[in-house]
Amino acid sequence: MNLILASGSPRRKELLSLYTTDFTICVSDFDESGVTAPTPAQLVEKLARGKCLAVAKDHPGAVVLGCDTVVDVGGEVFGKPHSVEDAKRMLRALSGAAHEVHTGVCVSDGVRTESFVDSCRVTFFPISEGEIDAYTATKEPYDKAGAYAIQGRAALWLDRLEGDYYTIMGLPVSRTARLLSRF
Numbered sequence: 119m120n121l122i123l124a125s126g127s128p129r130r131k132e133l134l135s136l137y138t139t140d141f142t143i144c145v146s147d148f149d150e151s152g153v154t155a156p157t158p159a160q161l162v163e164k165l166a167r168g169k170c171l172a173v174a175k176d177h178p179g180a181v182v183l184g185c186d187t188v189v190d191v192g193g194e195v196f197g198k199p200h201s202v203e204d205a206k207r208m209l210r211a212l213s214g215a216a217h218e219v220h221t222g223v224c225v226s227d228g229v230r231t232e233s234f235v236d237s238c239r240v241t242f243f244p245i246s247e248g249e250i251d252a253y254t255a256t257k258e259p260y261d262k263a264g265a266y267a268i269q270g271r272a273a274l275w276l277d278r279l280e281g282d283y284y285t286i287m288g289l290p291v292s293r294t295a296r297l298l299s300r301f
């Protein structure tokens with residue numbers, strides 16, 4: 119199988135490598151701005167599909183994997199923070215509360231396209247203003263949906279997790295492996 123990961127995310131590369139190391143990376147030029155959907159879960163599915171099909175159209179015969187992750191706080195979508203203030207706003211909203219992380223996964227061979235959304239519910243302990251200041255002064259929040267990395271220092275805020283941990287990191291690897299094995 120000529121497998122292409124349509125993602126520039128180092129986490130997705132690492133997680134896909136648990137299934138196979140026989141793949142190449144081709145980051146899509148899909149324009150995510152202006153894409154809307156009725157719910158955050160439908161949004162990630164649409165974005166994953168957009169990234170996947172943008173690469174698939176230029177690579178006939180390949181199997182292409184595209185993904186997207188957002189944080190959902192009571193229906194409000196948090197993508198990657200645009201600034202330090204934006205990151206602080208997100209972390210204050212996540213402090214001492216539960217939120218959902220949705221990851222959309224889409225696989226296409228150019229003929230057949232299949233997708234799914236996996237969601238994980240995350241509850242954080244209260245996060246102090248001092249912790250928010252210290253965290254947003256590091257690089258960690260800025261390339262992550264919701265301004266945190268559960269695999270990084272945000273692990274220290276985790277109270278409860280209901281679902282697949284790897285969905286938070288951007289690739290629900292067990293369900294993705296099952297989908298890929300059908301191609």
Ligand SMILES: Cc1cn([C@H]2C[C@H](O)[C@@H](COP(=O)(O)OP(=O)(O)OP(=O)(O)O)O2)c(=O)[nH]c1=O
Nearest residue numbers: 125126127186187262263266267268286287288
């Ligand atoms: C919440 C959370 C997100 N993330 C990451 C996963 C994704 O890489 C990123 C969400 O951004 P995405 O827009 O889903 O993906 P990306 O821009 O990194 O990569 P590409 O579009 O090329 O596929 O946030 C973590 O690594 N840890 C976390 O705890």
